[in-house]
Each structure stands twice: as C-alpha cells, then as structure tokens.
Amino acid sequence: MMERHIPHFQEELEQLKVRLLEMGGLAEDRLRLSVKSLVDRDLNAVERVLAGDAAINQLHIEVDDRCFKLLALHQPMAVDLRSIVSAVKINTDLERVGDLAVNIAEASRRYLQHPPVKELIDLPRMAVIAQDMLRSALDAYVRRDTVLAQAVLDRDDELDALKTKVFRDLLTHMLRDPGTIEASLDLILVSRHLERIGDHATNVAEDVIFMVSAKDVRHHAEESLS
Amino acid sequence: MTVSVRPIVTPAPQAASAEAAAEAPVKIDVERLNFYYGPKRALTDITLTMRTNVVTAFIGPSGCGKSTFLRTLNRMNDIIPGARVEGRVRIDGRDVYGSGTDVVALRRRVGMVFQKSNPFPKSIFDNVAYGVRINGLARNRRDLEGIVENSLKDAALWDEVKDRLQDAALALSGGQQQRLCIARALAIQPEIVLMDEPASALDPIATQRIEELIYVLKKTYTIVIVTHNMQQAARVSDFTAFFWLGKLVEFGPTDRIFTNPAEKLTEDYVTGRFG
Numbered sequence: 001m002m003e004r005h006i007p008h009f010q011e012e013l014e015q016l017k018v019r020l021l022e023m024g025g026l027a028e029d030r031l032r033l034s035v036k037s038l039v040d041r042d043l044n045a046v047e048r049v050l051a052g053d054a055a056i057n058q059l060h061i062e063v064d065d066r067c068f069k070l071l072a073l074h075q076p077m078a079v080d081l082r083s084i085v086s087a088v089k090i091n092t093d094l095e096r097v098g099d100l101a102v103n104i105a106e107a108s109r110r111y112l113q114h115p116p117v118k119e120l121i122d123l124p125r126m127a128v129i130a131q132d133m134l135r136s137a138l139d140a141y142v143r144r145d146t147v148l149a150q151a152v153l154d155r156d157d158e159l160d161a162l163k164t165k166v167f168r169d170l171l172t173h174m175l176r177d178p179g180t181i182e183a184s185l186d187l188i189l190v191s192r193h194l195e196r197i198g199d200h201a202t203n204v205a206e207d208v209i210f211m212v213s214a215k216d217v218r219h220h221a222e223e224s225l226s
Numbered sequence: 227m228t229v230s231v232r233p234i235v236t237p238a239p240q241a242a243s244a245e246a247a248a249e250a251p252v253k254i255d256v257e258r259l260n261f262y263y264g265p266k267r268a269l270t271d272i273t274l275t276m277r278t279n280v281v282t283a284f285i286g287p288s289g290c291g292k293s294t295f296l297r298t299l300n301r302m303n304d305i306i307p308g309a310r311v312e313g314r315v316r317i318d319g320r321d322v323y324g325s326g327t328d329v330v331a332l333r334r335r336v337g338m339v340f341q342k343s344n345p346f347p348k349s350i351f352d353n354v355a356y357g358v359r360i361n362g363l364a365r366n367r368r369d370l371e372g373i374v375e376n377s378l379k380d381a382a383l384w385d386e387v388k389d390r391l392q393d394a395a396l397a398l399s400g401g402q403q404q405r406l407c408i409a410r411a412l413a414i415q416p417e418i419v420l421m422d423e424p425a426s427a428l429d430p431i432a433t434q435r436i437e438e439l440i441y442v443l444k445k446t447y448t449i450v451i452v453t454h455n456m457q458q459a460a461r462v463s464d465f466t467a468f469f470w471l472g473k474l475v476e477f478g479p480t481d482r483i484f485t486n487p488a489e490k491l492t493e494d495y496v497t498g499r500f501g
Contacts, residue, residue, distance in 0.1 A: 007434070008438065008441045009461070068485065069481050072481065072485045073460040073480065073484055074461055075457050075460070
C-alpha cells in the first residue's frame, strides 16, 4: 500500500493548488460579472459582484493559512518551496482582482444612473484582454507552462495602450459636454481598474515562471525566457 | 443586502481532520506523574492526554525526560533498579500501575519500536511471527502466514521481502530492519505503538518512508513518538508536547506549537535559540 501511496505532503500541496484555483475561478467570475453589469446595464449583476466578495475573502485567508502551515510543518525545499511562496503571492493578487471587480461594479452602479455617454467599445475590449490574461495566467499555473505565462506578460502593453485611448476619447466627450463629466470619470476609473487587473494577472504569470524555472522575471519582463 | 449568489466556497477539505484529532476519544490519560531514578527525580508532575488514532510527538533537548516518559506508558522502566513512579497512567480509563495489571498483556496492547532496529538473529518471517507464536495468536500455519503478510504490508515492507521471507533479517538494510521491527510490533495487534526515535539512525529516504508509514498507521493505531528532530515532529504529528528538565512545558496541536507557541521556552526551542 505504501508503494502507491502519494506522500501526504504532496497531497497537501495538491489541495493547496485546488483551493488557489477555486480562488482564481471566483475572481474570474467576479470580473466577468462586473463587466457585464456595465456593458449590459445590469444592476442585478452589480449586486451579485458585491455579495460574492465575502467568499473570495474567506478563501484568501484559508489559502494563506495553508501556506503558512505547510512552510512551518514541512520545511519544503526547491520546487516545493517555490510553489508555496508563489501561492502566497498569487493568492494576494487574486484577492486584489476580486476587490477591483467590486470597484468596477460600484463604478458601474454610479454610471448606470446616467444616460450612456457613448457606445462602449474599448472598455469591453479591455475587459476581454484582462479576463484572457487572468485565465491564461491561471492555466499557466495549472500546467506549469512558462511559455503561456510569458505570453501573458507580453499582452500587458495592449491593455495599457487601450487605457490611454479610453482616457483620450472620454476627455474629448467631457470637453464637448461638461454634463458627461461625472459619468465619464466612472468609465475612466473602470479602465484603470481593468488595467490594474492586467497587472495582477502579470504578477501571477511572473510567479508561475518563478515557481517553474526559479527565474525572477519581475521588473524586466521584456527579456524573454531563454 | 440579500442577493442570491452562486454557491459560496466549498468548505476547507482538511480543516475537519485537525478538529477531529482534537475531539478523538482519549486513549492514554496521564495525571500528575512523577518518576524517579533512585533519589533523582526525572519527571515532575506530568499531566497529559493522548487521543485515539492520533500521532502525539514528544520533543525536547537530550535528557529532558521525553524517552523516560514514553517508557512509563507501557512500564518499560519497571526493570530499571531503583525506578519509582508516582501518579496515574490510564489507558482506556484503567490505571496501568494498578495492582491488577498484567504487564505482559499491557505490553501486548502497547507495542514499542526503538531507536536502533533490533531484529532477532532469525529469518524475516520468524521475526514477525515471533510474538504471534508466543502469544498463541494464530490458529494454524496459514493463519500465521496471513498475519505475517499483513503485518509486513502494513509496515510497507512486503513488496521488498515477499520473495525472501526465509532470509536472515540482519541482512536487510537499516531502514528495512526498522520497518521489520514495526511489522513485528504490529503483528501482535497492539492498540498503541510507542516509537522512541524510530528514524534517527536512518538516512533521509528511509526516514521519509518511516514518516509516511506513521501517517498511514495512525488510521489504525494510536501513536506516540519521541524525536529529537523537531522537523520530524512537525511533519508527522497531530499534537506535540515539549519537555524540558523533566517538566512538560507545553502541549498542544502541532501546527500551533510550531507557528505560535504559548510559552517563551517553547518558542526559544523551536526557533533554535535555546541555551
């Protein structure tokens, strides 16, 4: 029976991975709903995002606690050590994504009190990219895939460029019609939140690369993996 | 606000097992135990409970009394001249130092594995069969063979020795010999297994196998382990007791002892600031 028995520390690492992925799933879901609330003018979605944050916060604490105990009780080494330290950091990034989804939902609720400023084109594009980056970063985590993680890092510039474009567009609207300032500012805020979510996805991807290859690619992400 | 949301998070899978350990029935209950080697008091006023199907580890510096304490649980200290015990050790509520206790029967229920593996100079089969035979626990040869096989499987040794059961036990490696001694202890179907530094003479791989074995065995047995290796206690146990100068300084769930001990002395010991 020992021959097939998976060492129980490895089992716990697997559990940690599962819980972190649940965390990722919840964060993705909140993000999707928050964007939906804005694009579909869906107040119900706003409420669902706000109500869902408690679950993310609860998992945030649980995952940290698991990591803390695994480090204290098992003295992990090498890839095991890197994966637990990475999990701590990824956990924080995912929790922040959840918070940003709440911020988007709140901005959306304020925005929906006004008539639409314009047709939303670039914000949904930003949302698609941000969601895609987040999903890919989590996939890279599951598959321990540094190539996919690197691809996430490479997409961050698209998001930054769109954010700048959104700002310029809305600036034009505000100059033309000062009555749209309040609503436009909320859209600008949403673009900033989406851009920040891209940054968190980037962080997750960097942690995946560190976990798998022990390479620290932060702050010089443009140097691709050799 | 009341809004229906998607299912919240599924409950934490393993938080339950830590709680279960804390609520398992008491197996060994020690109350105000003092132990003397002649005039010298080696243990002072120890009060401690060990629970069923749980691993309890004793840690502490050399000479702190942890091994002495372990040996009071199945009266292995009886044979030491001048040794004297005060207080109570109850197993399933019955005092093992009570006048009616059959010490041989006690040691059958409370098996022991020592630091240095000590197989008999006999075959692998006969080592495991030894206690079964002298206790008359097998009805016939086939029964005996079944017990030997199951014990070797439980000790995670079967696959390595099944084709050479008649070989000399002393020809096995150190790690295999130690697992053989565990199989020998399990063969007489104890309820409790005491382990005194069971891995300290083994290399890291053999140590890991013993640790995994302990994790598996606790489903069936109540395990008490003495180790001078704190990391080992952290890895294998559910509860940890820290001894110092013959006193029990602190006892609690292992994760708490190693992440947030209540006593300064424990903190100094587990962080290596001791002395």
